[in-house]
Amino acid sequence: MSSDYRGRCLCGAVTYHITQFETDIGHCHCTMCQRFHGAAFSTFGEVKLENLEWLSGYEQLKEFQAET
Numbered sequence: 001m002s003s004d005y006r007g008r009c010l011c012g013a014v015t016y017h018i019t020q021f022e023t024d025i026g027h028c029h030c031t032m033c034q035r036f037h038g039a040a041f042s043t044f045g046e047v048k049l050e051n052l053e054w055l056s057g058y059e060q061l062k063e064f065q066a067e068t
């Protein structure tokens with residue numbers, strides 16, 4: 001599935017460009033995803049690293065480890 005998708009975080013500091021999504025795309029309805037997105041579900045799409053380009057703000061990314 002070829003694409004040309006550009007995205008960013010809410011403040012615009014982190015921007016990225018995706019040239020191709022993989023076919024595995026899904027919704028998660030767990031309570032953590034509901035809280036994180038403020039919605040009934042969140043949607044995830046898989047992208048290979050070679051198809052992802054960080055345009056700005058990569059150094060501002062943080063990692064969050066959720067309790068299971």
Ligand SMILES: [Zn+2]
Nearest residue numbers: 028029030033
């Ligand atoms: Zn979830």
